[in-house]
Amino acid sequence: MIGLGYAFYLLLGTLKFVLFSFYTNTAFPVDLFFMNLGGMLLLSSWTLLIEWKKRRWIWLGLLLAHSLLLISDMWYYRYFNDFLSVSLMSQMMQMGDVSSGFAALILPKDFLLFADSLIFLGFLFFMRQRTFSVAKKTRRKTAGLTFLTGAVLFAVPLSYSIVKEDQHLSRSVSDMRDYYQLGFWGYHGFDLVQGIQSALGSTDGLTKAEQQQVDKNTISGTSGAAKKPNIILVQLESFQASVIDQQINGQTLTPNLNNLKKESLYFLSFYHQTHEGRTSDAEFITNTSLYPLKSGSVYTRFPDNEFEALPDLLRTNGYDTAAMHAYEKGFWNRDQVYQNIGFKHFFSQDDYPKQKKIGMALNDKQFFEKSIEHMETLKEPYFSFLVALTSHTPYEIPKDEQQLDLSSYEDPMLKRYYQTIRYVDGAVGQMVKELKKKDMWDDTLVIFYGDHDSGLTNEDGEMQQKAQIDNAVDAFELDRRVPLFIKKPNQDTGETIRENGGQIDIAPTIIDLLNLDAPYMTGHSLLDDEPNLTAFRDGSFRYKGYYYEAKLTGKAGNGTCYDVSTKEAVARDMCRPQTKQVRNDLRLSDAIIEKNGLE
Numbered sequence: 001m002i003g004l005g006y007a008f009y010l011l012l013g014t015l016k017f018v019l020f021s022f023y024t025n026t027a028f029p030v031d032l033f034f035m036n037l038g039g040m041l042l043l044s045s046w047t048l049l050i051e052w053k054k055r056r057w058i059w060l061g062l063l064l065a066h067s068l069l070l071i072s073d074m075w076y077y078r079y080f081n082d083f084l085s086v087s088l089m090s091q092m093m094q095m096g097d098v099s100s101g102f103a104a105l106i107l108p109k110d111f112l113l114f115a116d117s118l119i120f121l122g123f124l125f126f127m128r129q130r131t132f133s134v135a136k137k138t139r140r141k142t143a144g145l146t147f148l149t150g151a152v153l154f155a156v157p158l159s160y161s162i163v164k165e166d167q168h169l170s171r172s173v174s175d176m177r178d179y180y181q182l183g184f185w186g187y188h189g190f191d192l193v194q195g196i197q198s199a200l201g202s203t204d205g206l207t208k209a210e211q212q213q214v215d216k217n218t219i220s221g222t223s224g225a226a227k228k229p230n231i232i233l234v235q236l237e238s239f240q241a242s243v244i245d246q247q248i249n250g251q252t253l254t255p256n257l258n259n260l261k262k263e264s265l266y267f268l269s270f271y272h273q274t275h276e277g278r279t280s281d282a283e284f285i286t287n288t289s290l291y292p293l294k295s296g297s298v299y300t301r302f303p304d305n306e307f308e309a310l311p312d313l314l315r316t317n318g319y320d321t322a323a324m325h326a327y328e329k330g331f332w333n334r335d336q337v338y339q340n341i342g343f344k345h346f347f348s349q350d351d352y353p354k355q356k357k358i359g360m361a362l363n364d365k366q367f368f369e370k371s372i373e374h375m376e377t378l379k380e381p382y383f384s385f386l387v388a389l390t391s392h393t394p395y396e397i398p399k400d401e402q403q404l405d406l407s408s409y410e411d412p413m414l415k416r417y418y419q420t421i422r423y424v425d426g427a428v429g430q431m432v433k434e435l436k437k438k439d440m441w442d443d444t445l446v447i448f449y450g451d452h453d454s455g456l457t458n459e460d461g462e463m464q465q466k467a468q469i470d471n472a473v474d475a476f477e478l479d480r481r482v483p484l485f486i487k488k489p490n491q492d493t494g495e496t497i498r499e500n501g502g503q504i505d506i507a508p509t510i511i512d513l514l515n516l517d518a519p520y521m522t523g524h525s526l527l528d529d530e531p532n533l534t535a536f537r538d539g540s541f542r543y544k545g546y547y548y549e550a551k552l553t554g555k556a557g558n559g560t561c562y563d564v565s566t567k568e569a570v571a572r573d574m575c576r577p578q579t580k581q582v583r584n585d586l587r588l589s590d591a592i593i594e595k596n597g598l599e
Helices: 002-024 030-049 052-080 086-092 096-103 108-126 136-165 175-200 208-216 255-263 279-288 310-316 331-340 364-375 412-437 462-467 472-480 503-514 576-594
Strands: 231-236 265-267 320-324 345-347 382-387 445-450 484-487 495-497 518-520 533-535 541-543 546-549 560-563 568-570
Touching: 002 030, 002 052, 002 108, 030 052, 030 136, 030 175, 052 108, 086 175, 136 175, 208 576, 231 279, 231 412, 231 503, 255 412, 255 484, 279 310, 279 331, 279 382, 279 503, 310 320, 310 382, 310 503, 320 364, 331 345, 345 364, 364 382, 364 412, 445 503, 462 472, 472 546, 472 560, 503 518, 503 533, 533 576, 541 576
Parallel strands: 231 382, 231 445, 265 495, 320 345, 320 382
Antiparallel strands: 265 484, 445 484, 533 541, 541 546, 546 560, 560 568
């Protein structure tokens, strides 16, 4: 009967993994099943040493703890497409003010993950009058055999996975690849070890090979631009490219940004490269031309490191530099990071009006208006970096500011998203008009870009359904493509550029336009004649006419290569040369960040 109770415990725990994979739409291959089962045996074998009266309640507690970890991973995955990690603990304190966005991801069905605890509690109630006595020697043998069985079930598929991957775990570029390679318990155990190592600190610098790569990837200019233009760089919150030129019930969603294309460079195939840090990742990538970390955010993990960032470079070349963000100065360690990467001024919540918040902070119309006033106090030439906030999830906007008829839509969050996008578009139009009125437009380099997707691009969502997405390429474009507008000084005619690029290329593009020498940059100018390799944290990428989708459950490099024009899968050889380069670039960026390699 004791064996039956333990088997019932294992069955409930295993079924929970199946439900978890179904809810997250993640793969559940046979090797993952055996590693997860092996992990359960390893972690619970010690309970077999304890008498039945205590042991049964320990099993119930383990089931509850297991469910709590699974449901936390699941909620986090819905927002970030990744699982929780120790390094995320440093940014948990930063998420309180955006928790309403996460709350929208919680579904009533999720709590079925706790149903096993109720079932097991019923089992214990049914068995409450029965007592079992097993000799200590037998309990020790049973526990030892269970531990050994768990070790075999875990080690065999893990060994096969390592041989198949032909790489050390420490060289993985994706947390999700670690999960498929190590299983649920192995992933969290390995992450715990890495977290402890990170907390203890490392004095190792870049290897000789890494340093050579850094030295090779510098940007050379001449003496700089004849006249240094002012620079205004604006990051728009949750702004997807799919909203540009979009019509809803005969209504234009972004009329002002559509018009901006007539007097600027518009990049049709520009992508966000953010990961778990989302908005902070976008800021970091844009200003440093480095990739985000595979786990956590640079802003919370390494706020004091040296990055030879764009603001620092511009400040060295005579620019007055200012960051503008109408929120709490210390949120996501922005006060530390901004100062560290070269911003002389930081205009934050206390420097803006307190009235008329929309969502998290001051509405974008007043934010842009007041930011222009702050710019007028700067010494020319200046570099102003603005981080807008109105269109932040969960997209709260007053009824009197809602301008669109969205009666044909059902998802309330999607409707709120489109309403906030229309509002922000109006704020951008008002900002452009004000800059022109104050003679701050013509001679200025002005850039608008989106920081990341809306979080509403999932396969079952109404956004995908309305867009009639039926292939991997279109799903990728909807999820990853964000707008980029670059209005060069004295530009008055527009141009659409189709070559692909990403946020990592913005700083090199600005440096190219200013014709400056620059330190290490991972990205490349969007305005040169060379094709850009646009990589993402999971190893996927865009290059020339192809999109490569990494397969995290298989060997690195065995993903699917798509022709973007036909949207059909093509021979993997068409993408193979870039797959290794992407992994190397991600690893080098990680090494630079984690080892403070640019110090």
